[in-house]
Structure formats: C-alpha cells, structure tokens
Amino acid sequence: MSESRIHAPELAGGIDWFNVPKPLLLSSLRGKVVLLDFWTYGCINCIHILPDLRRLEEKYRDELVVVGVHSAKFTNERESENIRRILVRYDIDHPVVNDAAFAIWKAYGARAWPTQVLIDPDGYVVATASGEGKGQAFDEAIAAVIHVFDEQGKIDRRPIERSLERERIRTSTLAFPGKVLADDAGGRLFIADSNHHRVLVAGFDGVVHDVIGGGRDRGREAEVGDEGGTFEEARFYRPQGMAIDGGILYVADTENHKVRAASLDGRRVTTLAGTGLQAGYGTAGGAARMTPFNSPWDLHLHGNILFVAMAGAHQIWMIDLVRHLAFPYAGSGREARIDGDLDDAAFAQPSGLAAADGRLYVADSEANIIRAIDLPPKNRVRTVAGGDLFEFGDRDGRGDAARFQHPLGVAAARGIVFVADTYNHRIRAVNPETGDVRVYAGLGQQGFEDGPAAVARFHEPGGLSAAGEALWVADTNNHAIRRGSLRDGSCTTLTLTMPE
Numbered sequence: 001m002s003e004s005r006i007h008a009p010e011l012a013g014g015i016d017w018f019n020v021p022k023p024l025l026l027s028s029l030r031g032k033v034v035l036l037d038f039w040t041y042g043c044i045n046c047i048h049i050l051p052d053l054r055r056l057e058e059k060y061r062d063e064l065v066v067v068g069v070h071s072a073k074f075t076n077e078r079e080s081e082n083i084r085r086i087l088v089r090y091d092i093d094h095p096v097v098n099d100a101a102f103a104i105w106k107a108y109g110a111r112a113w114p115t116q117v118l119i120d121p122d123g124y125v126v127a128t129a130s131g132e133g134k135g136q137a138f139d140e141a142i143a144a145v146i147h148v149f150d151e152q153g154k155i156d157r158r159p160i161e162r163s164l165e166r167e168r169i170r171t172s173t174l175a176f177p178g179k180v181l182a183d184d185a186g187g188r189l190f191i192a193d194s195n196h197h198r199v200l201v202a203g204f205d206g207v208v209h210d211v212i213g214g215g216r217d218r219g220r221e222a223e224v225g226d227e228g229g230t231f232e233e234a235r236f237y238r239p240q241g242m243a244i245d246g247g248i249l250y251v252a253d254t255e256n257h258k259v260r261a262a263s264l265d266g267r268r269v270t271t272l273a274g275t276g277l278q279a280g281y282g283t284a285g286g287a288a289r290m291t292p293f294n295s296p297w298d299l300h301l302h303g304n305i306l307f308v309a310m311a312g313a314h315q316i317w318m319i320d321l322v323r324h325l326a327f328p329y330a331g332s333g334r335e336a337r338i339d340g341d342l343d344d345a346a347f348a349q350p351s352g353l354a355a356a357d358g359r360l361y362v363a364d365s366e367a368n369i370i371r372a373i374d375l376p377p378k379n380r381v382r383t384v385a386g387g388d389l390f391e392f393g394d395r396d397g398r399g400d401a402a403r404f405q406h407p408l409g410v411a412a413a414r415g416i417v418f419v420a421d422t423y424n425h426r427i428r429a430v431n432p433e434t435g436d437v438r439v440y441a442g443l444g445q446q447g448f449e450d451g452p453a454a455v456a457r458f459h460e461p462g463g464l465s466a467a468g469e470a471l472w473v474a475d476t477n478n479h480a481i482r483r484g485s486l487r488d489g490s491c492t493t494l495t496l497t498m499p500e
Helices: 044-048 050-059 080-089 103-108 135-151
Strands: 016-018 033-039 064-070 096-098 115-119 125-130 179-183 188-193 198-203 208-212 242-245 248-253 258-263 268-273 296-302 305-310 315-320 325-330 350-356 359-364 369-374 380-386 409-413 416-421 426-430 436-441 461-467 470-475 480-485 491-493
Touching (some): 016 080, 033 050, 033 103, 080 096, 115 135, 179 242, 188 242, 248 296, 305 359, 315 350, 350 416, 350 461, 416 461
Parallel strands (some): 033 064, 242 296, 409 461
Antiparallel strands (some): 016 096, 115 125, 179 188, 188 198, 198 208, 242 248, 296 305, 305 315, 359 369, 369 380, 409 416, 426 436, 461 470, 470 480
C-alpha cells in the first residue's frame, strides 16, 4: 500500500508568489493539509469554486493551506501585475503562484481548469479532481486527513506568514467597474461599481445623483448578501451588466446569480429572476423567481423580453417580463464555438450584449469571438469575427482571420459593433455585414492614458455603451469610466463627483 502512494512534487518553477512574503515550498508546509487549486482568472468555472475555497479556509483555518497555482490560458493572464489585481478583485487572500511556464501544472499532470489536488501533512497526494461542485467531497476528505494525522500528532496549527496583495492596490471612487450603461434620453450613466457592490447613477458630466446598493469595501458572501429594499438597504454582489426601461433599471447581480429590478423613482430594489443559488448544468427554466441562474453577466432589453448573457451556463437566456418566466433562448450549454439553430449553437462564457437591426450581438469571451443572433423570426446564431477557444491574439482582419483576446463587452452604434477587447487593452470596431475588424482605440498595452485613439491606453476594459457622440468605457483595472469619441476614437477620463 505504501509503495503506491504518490509523493507530491515540489512547487518549483513559478515566476512570482503573491500574498506571502517569500515563495512557499511543500517541504516547509509539512504538518499542514495543502489544497492546490490550478486555475486561470478569466475562467468562470474557476471563479465559481472560490466560495468553496473560502468556506474550507475558514472551517480549517489552523490546519489547511490553500495554494492557488495560476496556470494562465491567455497571454495577458501571465502578467504578474494582472494576477495581483485579480486577487484583489476577487478577495483572494491565500497564497498564489504565477505558474506562467506551466511547470507546476505539468509536474502534477493537470489537464483542465479548475483542477484541485489535496496533499496530506506528510507530503503525499490524497485526492485529485477537476471541475466545479467538488467542495463537499474535499471538505470530507480534509476532515478525514486531519483526523488521521491529528491522532499521530503530526498536525501543525501554527499560521503561515502572509503579505496580502490587497494592501498594495488602491482603488478610487470606483473599484473594478465591470459595465456602464448610457441612457441618452435621460442624460444618465449607470455604472456597475462592481467591487463596491453597488450601482452609481450619474450625469454625463460625472455628477453622481444616486447610489443603488449599500455596498461594502470588500465583498464576501456573508457581508454582501442579496437583500432587497430601499437603495440603502439593498445588497448586490459584484454586479455587472444593466438595462433600462423607463423608470426601471435591471441589474445583473452576477455573484448572487440573480437579476434585480431597481425602481429609480421609488428607490427600491426587488429580485426579478433567480433564487440566489447557482444553477446546475441543463437547467430548463420556469417561473423567473423560482429558476436558479448561473453568473448572469450582461443584459439587453428587447420589447418585453430581457436577454441575459448567462456566462456560467454558456447560454443566452431570456426573461419574459409579462409572464414572469425565465428560460434558455440560445445555446446548448456546451462550451464551444458552434453556429446554427438556437438549440444546436454553442457559446463559451458569453459576457456582453448589444443589439441593432434585428440582431443581438454577443461578446463570447472564452471563444474569443463576436457572435450575431438573428432575432425572431430567423433565430439563427453565426460568428461575425474572431478565433476559437484556443485561437486568440491581437490582430485586425476579416471574419475568422481576426483575433481577439477574451472580449467582455460590445456596443452597437452607427452601423458598427464596438468591442471591448479586454485582454488586448483595446477597443475594436467590427463591421457586422463584412466581418472586418480594426482597432478603434487603444495602444494595446495596459496603462492609463488619455489622448488620440492611437495612444490612449486602457487596462482590461470590460464594458461599453454608446450614446450621442460618445462611446463610454468601463475601464475595469483602472477603476475609471472613460469617454471615447465616436468621431475619432480620442479618449478622456470622466471625473466622478459623489453626493455629499
């Protein structure tokens, strides 16, 4: 039996460590139960298991050390500064190593994101599993390992030294804003201030007139919650996309797995759809408030239908606002690039929506493409431009020859589909008829700089909205809202003034 035990390889080959003052060695963690989490930060499945990791860390705070092994899918995700920001954005306080060269990934034979490996206090592999939904199984395994090794007197309950990244990153009035919505008729901007867990209502001049959601500086499930009530009482958890219908603002309450409705005149928030629980694979839909959702990321209103980019389910959903029903509209739930009829088509983490001329445009982020859905009566899905799940880059071109890198946002204006090419730190323009793609604004290097289109710099822009002469940009990692000109792509930064 002892000969079949697998000794865990050393954590060697990472280029940077985070949340600890120096690199960790497994040999220095003898006496601890260690849970390795192989992940990449743009992967929705990896984000979904973070609540499980937090619960395990809290439950076994003295015995367990979670180590995130960040083995990046995308080129942009290999940059240590970008990893540092995502750790702050998702409140990740456990040690993380940048495994940019896949050295640790290969040593452990990982094959998919996420993969988790449990290591006992003697340094041997106990269990390995891939995918979501393994939290309870790991909980039971960790408890069993602690019981056995505690009887042998081998558990080390001394805390490891930490040096948290959140103490090094400063936000501003905004914290990682994910989306922005411009209401041209009302002269208003709605800003998803995602990591402050609130929505700001501002004028185009930057003066903030109202705040929806009580918010918290650092969002944890136990602190943030999903309560309704007045604007001050309501709680969101990293909200993203929005849609406006007169005096009602619909909000994708992403990490509460709900869509909320905010009455702008009555200043009250209610739940429109979702139960607060993450939906499993193959959820069929039904009564809106009785149907679980899975990371709704963006919204678009079309008559009495509210379309939902259901990133976690790899589908486009719809909410019938008259009958109060919610159900899948397009996508089989398979994560892939497949065009065709609505039921046969497949998406990969759709994260942005916009519409024009009878079509719904989708930023299909993990597939690195822009999709078009011909709305009723045609009901067909096609790819306008871009690559595939592992075919990404930074290249203009036509149709399949063009390359995006994890685009999160789209906006339609003047016959053009504008794309927040998030991991390329650019705004691109797509001709939806020909599939021609060109850079509209952004140098293509992360940074924070206003000016002409060719020199402006963004840092992982996540959301777009067009109104009048302006293309508004949620410049997520710069904690800013930028105003691009629809005439020439030049960029300025909006200065926000909060109410006293």
